[in-house]
Amino acid sequence: MSNETISLEEVKRLALNTKIGLTDEEAEVFQKEMSQLDECVNRLNEVDTAEVTPTFFGNDVKSVFRSDEPKEGPGREALFKNVPQEATDYIEVPVIIDNGEEGA
């Protein structure tokens, strides 16, 4: 795999998938980061892992559930403390529908 593995357009598309906007210059820098990842993987491919189970967690603790009992939450005042824009007790966000009829 080489630098051309992933095009600048693809870099920009991936960035937008994670809601980050890139200029052309930035996309070129980020492209290098990705080819570096390809180089990492090229080296890792020296290792035969056909029979190896992947490790995704820091230890073997299994998923745990808390008991399903109602309890006090932090309250709306606390939850609204860090909201950047609020309007009449709601979090303000841009309109996401045109007129309620199409594309909603």
Add this chain to the structure above:
Amino acid sequence: MTFQEKTLLDLHKQLVSEEVTSVELTEQAFEVIKITDDTLNAFVTLNKEAALEKAAAIDAEGIEEGEYLKGIPVAVKDNILTEGLLTTASSKMLHNFIPIFDATVVEKLNEAGMIIVGKTNLDEFAMGNSTATSHFGATRNPWNPEHVPGGSSGGSAATVASGQVPAALGSDTGGSIRHPAAYTNLVGLKPTYGLVSRFGLITANSSLDTIGPITQTVTDTALLLQGIVGHDKRDMTSIDAEVPDYLSALDKGVSGLTVGVVKELQNNDRISSDVQAAVDNTLKVLEEQGASVKEISLPHLKYAGDVYYVINRAEATSSMQRYDGIRFGYRTENYNDLEELYVNSRTEGLGDVVQKRIVAGVYTTSGEENNTHFRKAAKVRTLIKEDYLKALEEVDVIVTPAASTPAFAFDEPLTDTDIDDALTASVNLAGLPALSVPAGFSNEELPVGVQFIGNALDEVTLLQAGYAVEQATDFHTKHPELNGGN
């Protein structure tokens, strides 16, 4: 007067005998900060009013012998949540974020009666090795302000090394406690994954993140560790195990201990000669005290840098998805629709390094690359972990450099981190504990550290080995001169 040479144990004795009060210690911390922090920039936020109020309450209550942490000032890395106190992760994204609850470790420090004097600087979202990527400016190394303090817990290291406070909490995802400790002549512990609750830690890489102490001595690390360990129902990775008494186990000695040296790190030209000399000297000291040294092999260690690189990016992407400009944090002023609100808030609110890791992480986890990159790295991670576990059946503790070089200069950034990732991030990949201890000085009079790696939940052996080396050497008694005018 600074806190240099004042250990937690010294301070505890003075508080119990009423030679000093908690208010005096707290005022002293703010005094030293006032004199030195224009140069160092160790803190993002100070907590003066609340700290002095709490210290006064502690003085009124009194301090009993054995309440080791009570009344003593401490600093907390700014990616650990503190209720009502600004917590930024050194990012513009969280420049105005005031948590509505405490992290479990903060709750524990508060319950133990420690006085939190402020929040220390870090690489933005703990992603870096220099504390130079902070939105609030770089932190400088007290040993030489032209050099980095290491990262990402550079603020926590600089504040303790300069004597602003006697101890601090850091976090370690790939070396972020141990590197800064080594770069500033301090003791730093990355505990076993799951030993210390991460509830309330702003996640960088969930499968690697840990919280741990940065202090001046091994004893102080044992004391601070004791204060923050324990099972926590709010962290599903938290281990429910019996907690040993770290302090009483310290001076058991190393006679009969088998110390491993890593075959693959011998004659490695990427480890500086100063650092290698410090490792050799440490082994000699351990042998003199009755330990035996044995060569072990970690055949997959050379892949640790690559594995870490891939997993770090993948997990960063996942951790950073929550910052969307809607419910908290930075929100752009430039938007016409929801998509623009998301994109512009994230693009304006996050720094270059963080953005790069997020986008690279999307690449490693989407489409075909999820298999060829992320899963592949996760499989080699298993092999690295198995290597360690096998080696630790043969030896009690493994000794390596804590960092491959002394602290680098700001104008000579360390671009190739492969060897350092192999030394420290490999331990995070395996979920094991590791302790960084002062072990010497370079020709430029910069500190050098060694690292002890042990079996899961065997912090006791690491602390014993570290203590033995510390007591037989005098490196830890040396302090940087930039100290607020003793």
